Amino acid sequence: MESLIPFFNPRSIALIGVSTRTGLQAFNILDQVLAGGYQGRIYPVNPRGGTISGLQVYRSVGEIPETPDLAVISTPRTAVPDVVRECAARGIKAIIIITQGFADADEWGRQKQQELLEIIRDTGTRIVGPNTIGVINLYENLNTSFIGFLRQKADTAVICQSGIFLLGAPDFTAGIGLGVDIGNAADVGFTECLAYLGQEPRVKVINLHMEGIKDGLQFTEVARRVTRVKPVLCLKTGYSEAGARAASSHSGSLAGEDHVFSAAFKKCGLMRVRDVEEMYYLNKTFLTYSSMPGRRIAMVTISGGAGIMAVDACSSHGLELAEFSEKTRQKLAALFPTWMEVNNPADIWPAGMARGYLDVLEASLDAILDDPGVDAVLVNSPAYLEPGEDPRMDISSTINKMASRYPEKPVALWIFGAYRPELAARLEKENRVVVYPSPERAMSSLAALYRYLHEIKNRDPLHPPFFSDFQEERIEAILERAAREGLKNLNETALEILAACGIPVLPSAVAQNVEEAVKIAESMGYPVVMKIVSPQISHKSDVGGVRINLNGVRAVKEAWDEIMESVSARLPSATIKGVLIQPYRPAGVEVLLGCKRDPSFGPVLVFGLGGIYTELFRDVSFALAPLNREEALDMIRETRVFRLLQGYRGRPPADTGTLVECLLRLSQLVTLRSEIMEIDINPLLAGPQGAVAVDARIALE
């Protein structure tokens, strides 16, 4: 993390490749560094020498009289490798490469980006970029961009892969304190920057704009630590297929599967935002409010219709409508006309018209905020009149007075009308309240605040359980044999591996001929099930390869013939390895458990509806390994099949405890055995007495 200090807090900067053209149309970095008021030492470097904007220009890095903390390179792309070499030789530890045309461009660029890493290897020198506008530190009046912008300081930080998030900070993150555009992220990436900004005390909110990430596992670990201390928001772009393709050509990132990012962000408490509008309001929310005791929301409205909109928004974002106490009701009833019912939302307009709008607003808010059953308030009010024109409609002092009297409860505003900007500025001047453009925006922001404070902040570290009863030698033996035989897919032996992990599996044996089938069936006891075994057949029932509920010798013999006939008729080319015999169990709920290894984030577990409808309904949830008990239970709860498991339409509830344990054991297996790329248990039958894996498939590296 120390290696990032010179990027964010350099005492001196070399600007290499700085243009001699300055002024409005020059896009000259030196202009911006000077205009910002940076107080460190600045060394422009350009082979022509001379002076630019009154500063002496050095012809090369070697000529600079000291070793600068940071070098910012904006030469043409062909010159970059040599300049980096010079910088490293000079002992410069931090280099920003502004220049585009590397992994973001063509084959030449991809090779040269690799070469840059070779150059700095073992030198202790670090690179931000290429294809970046560098860093911004408004606490030190520093920015390395080539374009002018309004420097609106706020205690937010940004780590992005596009400069617009630094330059557009007033619009996207309500201002900025510290920021870095990691560009192609050839060297310095999200993980280190996040760790750095996580421990920076001035930063209250961290924002990520992410196109892709290579070190997902380390990132998740760091992010889990940082989110315990401060909120981290993430705009993950390239979530659509077309967007992912565009991302790969922009910063050379591989976007990966979107559900994996969602699972990763969930695991580490990172809050995903959908767009820049949401990002902006969440930054304002976290910069302003630091407490919210619960999720019960009161509304003070000037219109019944607006109140309904607020109630809709409240419900749809998982917040609750506060119930006023008897005391609060009495206080409000004393203000309201007698014909008006006192309710949440509290419609203060009729009372306000009769008794003075500001007085009624203050008295209502005071009563409501004092109510222990209220955790936050949304006030809607008009901004129709020029605030100076009618003192009764300028609610800013009333609101701020109440907000400062009840600092532990957010007072949120939704105002509307043509003078919104002016009134909003007055309301927000003391940084006590946030003005939102709609009740939806207000409620979604309060919901995020609640979620952060109560579900993410200060939460316990992960404690994945460890099962010591794994038969590791048996697992080892099966996987070794598979490796020796060059097998990539385990079908029948997959169940053996699961059994060795302590996951209950249905007993099974493969018969090579009808006599063996009868013998196995007799030893298992009737009824039995028979399934074709063939490397070419994965959907066995689709080719008539499955017979169930077989009740005796004759049924087993008939089933054998039928299966062979049907399979050879429909798939004559299939190699038949035999027929699998299992005891027939009355159907429990068919669920699916599985895992797929992501190149960046490692094993991703899946749980959901099993059987033939799996693909149709995609009723599945994902989570990154290693799981703890709560995460496993969450995975189950997030699916609709959970309702089936709870005892749908009068059936007895299934034993979810066993399912949780199956998920945890699966998680331990894939964490231990990195050669397992994919596991698919489908179906696993979940019933009141437990669960049992019926069919499974494992794909190896």
Next chain:
Amino acid sequence: MESLIPFFNPRSIALIGVSTRTGLQAFNILDQVLAGGYQGRIYPVNPRGGTISGLQVYRSVGEIPETPDLAVISTPRTAVPDVVRECAARGIKAIIIITQGFADADEWGRQKQQELLEIIRDTGTRIVGPNTIGVINLYENLNTSFIGFLRQKADTAVICQSGIFLLGAPDFTAGIGLGVDIGNAADVGFTECLAYLGQEPRVKVINLHMEGIKDGLQFTEVARRVTRVKPVLCLKTGYSEAGARAASSHSGSLAGEDHVFSAAFKKCGLMRVRDVEEMYYLNKTFLTYSSMPGRRIAMVTISGGAGIMAVDACSSHGLELAEFSEKTRQKLAALFPTWMEVNNPADIWPAGMARGYLDVLEASLDAILDDPGVDAVLVNSPAYLEPGEDPRMDISSTINKMASRYPEKPVALWIFGAYRPELAARLEKENRVVVYPSPERAMSSLAALYRYLHEIKNRDPLHPPFFSDFQEERIEAILERAAREGLKNLNETALEILAACGIPVLPSAVAQNVEEAVKIAESMGYPVVMKIVSPQISHKSDVGGVRINLNGVRAVKEAWDEIMESVSARLPSATIKGVLIQPYRPAGVEVLLGCKRDPSFGPVLVFGLGGIYTELFRDVSFALAPLNREEALDMIRETRVFRLLQGYRGRPPADTGTLVECLLRLSQLVTLRSEIMEIDINPLLAGPQGAVAVDARIALE
């Protein structure tokens, strides 16, 4: 519709109950009427007489020297009925009741609201309200509200149930031309106002804020006509359970079921908006753009990262990424650095830095808009510098020049940075382009524009087919018998009714004893299915009341005993009416067809996944009767079960033609027979050779 003219265009107004207090804190309607600059004759009415704001005050309606076109009543609620009586007696045809405290309040209020309707009955007098701020007509400088606000004129109209939509029009609908707050909608409601505004040539977009509606069927008919001519947006509030409760206490509306509103809005081409932010941008969109040839979108970006965000938004709103023609590619390649790939999004920043930003922007836009494969363009650009400060970054003239050169293709803007408001104002000055705050907002707006222009505007009237082969006498006979017997629920006879409508049903007969069962089974041919018949049992399989695949006399006899045993063990109190016998068919796809009559919108048809998973997955679609062929097909396509029907996992595709016909016949049945409140066909088995209804239930009035 003529009766609405005096509301929107009165030549004279009586203001009844106007206060003698005027000025800033008085909330005096007369102040607002005068401040607005209304040119008609104004008659203040107050028993005290005298003058207010220089106008003579009349002591009663009778004293006014002419019959005014419009009366606006703001007396206390107890005085309202008498005043309305006076107005009607005086021959005033249009009355606005501002006063609150009617159906929006208590029992007294609900009764008095009813009384008001009695008073005007047969007088030709119409009422808007109570509980309203009345009307606004900025073409005539008229508004009847008691609060001052900025009068921002735009060619939009508003019909609302809360005054904030008139007063907050600059924020919600980008200004307003004509508007009416129908309040409790005791008399004048959405339907008439929509018809009126639909034929008003100055209005380009109509906005509805709806809490509930009583005459859903008539409304749908009118809305279908109006949406063929101009876009109608609807913010339906009270969509959450809590919101619906709040709506019922606000305007006395019964909110109804939300999916019924969605189905109704879809049927009539009304575009539902989720919140006021969306409403605002759609108004701007429809006020600005009137053409968009297709859905292929090009993007011009100053940042690869911003381009990716635009691509994500484009995909997620159902738009397509335009493919540039070879000619366009060549034009762009000539501008771009050699290492840059030419692609959509077109990243013009590197070229702009080298060759001048505005020149490159203009040349790129010209090339792209000229491409016949491009239907609209989104441009993103920074608003970092004070626009006056750097002429190269003020894109407003370039953009407007290109927008006017290609008027048939929308040029949409996403700009960011601290000077966004200033640059946006310059860009939008000529009303050629809209500036959006995010790519999501831009794409969702363009998607709505496309949808309106290509899927709603000018579309053909509904042509529900008529099947002349209905056995109407048979249906009549069954329903009459049920009425005679006082039956509310038809179970076994439901299939008979469906058969009489030409819907294929599985033959079935009810056996009273085991001998009858055998006889029926023998005549149907084996295998058969047996199901318990009992008014107390709706989920037959849950009580062991179903046996399938019975292959002979012995199986039928055993099944009879098992069913009786199981049912009497689990539900000893059930009255057994016999056992239903049907031929056993191999399972097709189990779908559900049904209908439920909504008190406001009439019969609502439903289609979806049948069988035991119906409730779990809620994979259903809804549509209002009467259906045409396309709507019926849409219903099927909207569900996931459609994928099953198309031939899931290698199964032969089902005959969707028959399903469409079943839906159409069902639609005709519920349109003909208004005593049918609910029909539930579940399952209907859909296979490659057709479909057959297996089980059905009809609920009568």
